[in-house]
Amino acid sequence: MIKITLPDGSIREFPKGVTGYEIASSISEGLARNVLAAKVNGEVWDSTRPIENDATVQLLTWNDPEGKSTFWHSSAHLMAEAIEALYPNVQFGIGPPIENGFYYDIDLGEKQLSQDDFAAIEKKMLELTKEKSAFQRQPISKAEAIEYFTQKGDKYKLDLLKDLPDGSITFYHQGNFTDLCKGPHIPNTGFIKAAKLMNVAGAYWRGDEKSKQLTRVYAITFPKQKELTEYLERLEEAKKRDHRKLGKELELFAFSEKVGMGLPLWLPKGTLLRERLEQFMRKAQVKAGYSPVVTPHIGSKELYVTSGHYEKYGADSFQPIRTPNENEEFFLKPMNCPHHCEIYKTKPRSYRDLPLRLAEFGTVYRYEQSGELHGLTRVRGFTQDDAHIFCRPDQVKEEFTKVIDLVIYTFKTLGFEDYTAQISLRDPENKAKYIGSDELWEKAEQAIIEAAHEKNLTTVTELGEAAFYGPKLDFMVRDALGRKWQLGTIQVDYNLPERFQLEYNGSDNEKHRPVMIHRAPFGSLERFVAVLIEHCAGNFPLWLSPEQIAVLPISEKYHDYAQQVYDRLMQEDIRGYIDNRDEKIGRKIRDAEVKKVSYMLIVGEKEQENEIVSVRKHGEGDLGNMTVDLFVNHFKSIIAETFGQ
RNA sequence: GCCUCCAUAGCUCAGCUGGUAGAGCAACUGACUUGUAAUCAGUAGGUCGUUGGUUCGAUUCCGACUGGGGGCUCCA
Missing domain, CATH: 3.30.980.10 (Threonyl-trna Synthetase; Chain A, domain 2)
Incomplete structure (x- = not known):
């Protein structure tokens, strides 16, 4: 006889050579019918394979992964x-x-x-x-x-x-x-x-x-x-949430063959959404001590030779633009870091100046393989909520930790609960793919692992997923169809400061090399918006909604009053439209519902007389009457709750 | 870039095995003056993605190209 320990802790005796199926049969006929496999001492076995020794056994059914x-x-x-x-x-x-x-x-x-x-x-x-x-x-x-x-x-x-x-x-x-x-x-x-x-x-x-x-x-x-x-x-349900479908239906963005594949055109409503996100991040970054900067969309070849990107990606990039007379070569910028390094170098830096945090909504262009393009999630031109933190080696962990806080704050405000933090390390089998010394890599990898650990992030570690210049911590989320995308990213980089010969004067009056942290909480606005659309199925939180309200007059007689209401809301920075068409109210409501307008304000005879509006909320229905002031208060309190600043 | 599928009106789609196209919605015009998810009528709108070929004749068959979907490879 052998002893079999079951998941509930009970121990039962069976003849040597018993199978998972036989154990299940001894418990219940129903279980036996449903047993697909057996986990024997942590290893998944056929349920028909004989167990020869004492073992811990868990019977696996369709309900177990x-x-x-x-x-x-x-x-x-x-x-x-x-x-x-x-x-x-x-x-x-x-x-x-x-x-x-x-x-x-x-x-x-x-x-x-x-x-x-x-x-x-x-x-x-x-x-x-x-x-x-x-x-x-x-x-x-x-x-x-x-x-x-x-x-x-x-x-x-x-x-x-x-x-x-x-x-x-x-x-x-x-x-x-x-x-x-x-x-x-x-x-x-x-x-x-x-x-x-x-x-x-x-x-x-x-x-x-x-x-x-x-x-x-x-x-x-x-x-x-x-x-x-x-x-x-x-x-089928998931397909309805697809950002490519909703992006078209809600008129957020479009593509044009003539403009070129992978080059999104942001329509007015999409732009409104995107700008609100930018505004949100700008505010958060000012609070976190970042200094906004702006740099051009192109940079000379020399810049990328210095950064190492030319060697690594030059042949696979959009080919350089040449000046007509001097024949100088410029690249469309594929990232913002080299430009920011040059900003760092505009004057001597003291250890007292650090950390220096330079932030830019930088639009970058990358040649992506044609078969890889996908809606807004993988494009050839996109805007990063980029920033580079130049700090002393002793500040790396603290700065890294602060960035994790910013990313978590961002995700939380936008309602992303379901993400995984991926620690991307270099492939130990193929070190030639990366630039920088072993020592620097080990230091950087250690800093990331410790910071993630201290923030209690649930992480997965992937070897070989690091950037060529340093390890990173990526925040991954899934789209409607379950595909994984990288949103936020934080990357430690000891290499670029070396290549750009960045320095600061230490308290010892000696020259020292700063460390760079690349980071983007959204990652790219394009991808973030794509995932956001799918996440909320186009029903954006009020503060982001491109059409927050629609004023719907019952008939032409109330157009003037509708205009008054609308003007009042515009003053309060509330966005939307008036539906002045010669349609019945049912039709106007239906159209506004389909467009996912957050609030419908219906005005007719009794609203005009009493200077009130009849409020209907998207997806919920009639909320009853209230004065415009009361609506504005209601509106603003919801924004304050969800916007969280 | 590679494999594979797809491409008809602004949108969603119909058009059997080849005989130059249709619906609904949207748009426009008119009537209706409207109370919580589609008022009625009329009008207009397409060299059937582009381009070669087969054929008396191609939206329909074949090839190439362009773009899109799904995946592979890649992703600073």
Whole structure:
């Protein structure tokens, strides 16, 4: 007998070789039916794999993230089986579970897979589930594994096998399909009740741009048909929040083929929104001791040779602009830091002057690969809420911490609760990608880790994600469709001060080198607005709303009074419009609701007589009558609450 | 940049297997003078993204280009 410790702490005895499934059966039949895998001493196993020694066991179902990923991993095998059955002689790359479903990278040879083929594959998958084929685990020697895939002619599996140590290799079989796989898997294919192929895409083998591009098939499966339906409905809902769709509908921004791809045009309403955000940040930065500066949109080639950006990005940038007579070269500025370094150098600095915090809403231009452009989140021209803090080495941590506070304050005011702080360090395997000495890097990385720790940020650490000049702390948020984007960023840089020979006089009357901190709480206004739109589904907080009010006269007779009300609100810096069309009030209200106008002020006979307005709030409905003064007070108190300054 | 899908009126879309286009909304005109999510009627609006080719004939089939979507690679 062996002792099995369950998650509730209870210890039960089972015969040696008991399986997760059998343990579940001993608890309840329902649980046994739903067990997808078992976590044995922290490792996820097949629920059918015998447990030979005392162990801590957690039974995993669809409700556990690891249960889901096991389910989807098995589904990837099922899809591969279906595809192999329909298109023989295909070769398989890898097929892992992902956040929502799974994919399989497949070399289909000449065959081009399209949406039209999806139905057939889905049908085949569901057909195969009816057979309830068990997923069978088979430990196998490396030689035999190589033999099998050589015979099958799957060069990708052979490529994978190259890196696997003999003795730890396992195959999994289900039905007529055999895959190199370390598992674990669900008991049998019968658990899968609904399958949907989502899309196909190209993906380079091993993520290497130089190797062959395989067809990546994305799909998702569920243990119940109903869950698939719900998932698809949620996706539809998310699409409604897409900033590209709302940006067009609410007339916030647009793109023009003639202007150029990735170059956003900010429409009047979008500009109003953006300017309010800028104003918010300006205020916060003044309070935090920043000095605004302005620098030009271009800079001479020499500036970027000095900064090192020319060497690193010169060939991949927008190519330089040349002056007609002297043939001097200027680059569109891809970042503001070199300009700010030159501002630092305009006069000798004392240790007493530091930290010097130079802030600029700097518009920068970067050549992004055409396939990478995406709405406002990835563009070729954008404005950073940039600043560079020049400080003494002993001030780095304090300054860094203050910036974290500013970022958190910003996110909180805008209602972003769901973000992750990512500590981006350099790739220890590939140090040649970065500039600067090991010693400086280690100091910088340490400063970030400590500051993040002191602020109790929940962080993830990513190796190889650092900027080429220094490590950074990035604040990541998700868009409506779950894609991750970097918003705020804070970066320590010991390198640029070196390259620009920045100095200050210390208390010892010696020359010292300052440290730079690059930071942008929004990151870029464009990306921030994109994520903000999706976050609030276009229903902006009142202080940001491009159309805060609409004055809606019941008929032409009340246009004068409506104008009076409107003028009064304008004086109070409240933005909106009057709807003077010859339409019924129901129509005016509907149009204002669709435009997501925060407040509708309806004026007719009784409002005019009593000098009041009838207030209707977007998405909520009629709030009743009040005087204009009372409305203004109500309005301002809401702004004070949400704006938080 | 690469793979793949897509491109019809200002917007959302219809137009089966080739015979030069239609709806709703928006716009404009007129009537209605309106009380909390769409008043009625009329008018106008498109070299069917661009460009080659196949064809007697192409919005429809094929190629290229441009732009967009999804992904890969990249992201100072």
